[in-house]
Amino acid sequence: MSPFGRSFADGDRIEISGAVIRLKVHARARRVSLRLDRSRREVVATAPSPRRLGEAAAFARDRIDWILARLAELPSALPLAPGARLSLFGAEVVLGVGAGRARLVKPDPDGPGQILAPGAGEPYARAVQRVVKRHALEELSALTAIHARTLGAAQPKIALTDARSRWGSCKPAVGVQPAVIRYSWRLALAPPEVSDYVVAHECAHLRELNHGPRFWALVEALVGDPAPHRQWLRLHGARLHAVGATEAS
Known part of the structure; x- marks a missing residue:
């Protein structure tokens, strides 16, 4: 069981201090890592296997200051709506x-x-x-x-x-x-x-x-x-x- 008190699946999203974190399994990954997905305006926490998704979630929690800083740097979204x-x-x-x-x-x-x-x-x-x-x-x-x-x-x-x-x-x-x-x-x-x-x-x-x-x-x-x-x-x-x-x- 992860420190979050639950298990995770590939594609799950969690929220930490208002930031959305998407959990992803990548078989070629060698370690747990974080990546900013600019188009979806969220951070992706990648793990090499499903059993390490809890570790990825914990890593995101430990790096929340970095995550919030990266999200704050993003330019304002421009929705594709009439008048844009x-x-x-x-x-x-x-x-x-x-x-x-x-x-x-x-x-x-x-x-x-x-x-x-x-x-x-x-x-x-x-x-x-x-x-x-x-x-x-x-x-x-x-x-x-x-x-x-x-x-x-x-x-x-x-x-x-x-x-x-x-x-x-x-x-x-x-x-x-x-x-x-x-x-x-x-x-x-x-x-x-x-x-x-x-x-x-x-x-x-x-x-x-x-x-x-x-x-x-x-x-x-x-x-x-x-x-x-x-x-x-x-x-x-x-x-x-x-x-x-x-x-x-």
Whole structure:
């Protein structure tokens, strides 16, 4: 029995001093650890096996000051609700309510664009997110095609994720199977030069499956100095994960 007087299962959530802690089993983990999940605005306590979840919960309790400090650093959540404003690849859009299929209305010279979706609450938010993802897939695919062509590489398959800690990943081609590049759909919310950098970064992996000097030379040839874009993601990436989140009650 754990010090909490109960046993735990993978996926259980506990509350300590107002902070939500999610318990997770990860078979590859070597030890108990804590991780901040910015998009869900909670801390994940990971254990190598179910029998050590009580230990993970106790570790979270012992580190509650660290947990509260990390949660306090998170930017305010931006729920996807009517009236909210987003920036999609640098273009401002306002969320509104409209009948029929959720859709993006491109901006005109007189004002911002709109995302119109039916309903309210969580169904509305999911519909808006689908629109943003469709737009992200279109734009990121187009950028990928440009950079891959510049590098003389075959066009990879493109997929979207909502990864918590990576903005992109590249799986190399195997035999007749093409390479696969996965991007966080939240790159649609970043400045266009930042999302373009991430695309260039992953496309450079089509030629160099490492982060050595030749890899960075390819990135610089595609988008110039990557340092400002990397810094932007370090400083402001949490803001992208706050979009669509809700404040903890």
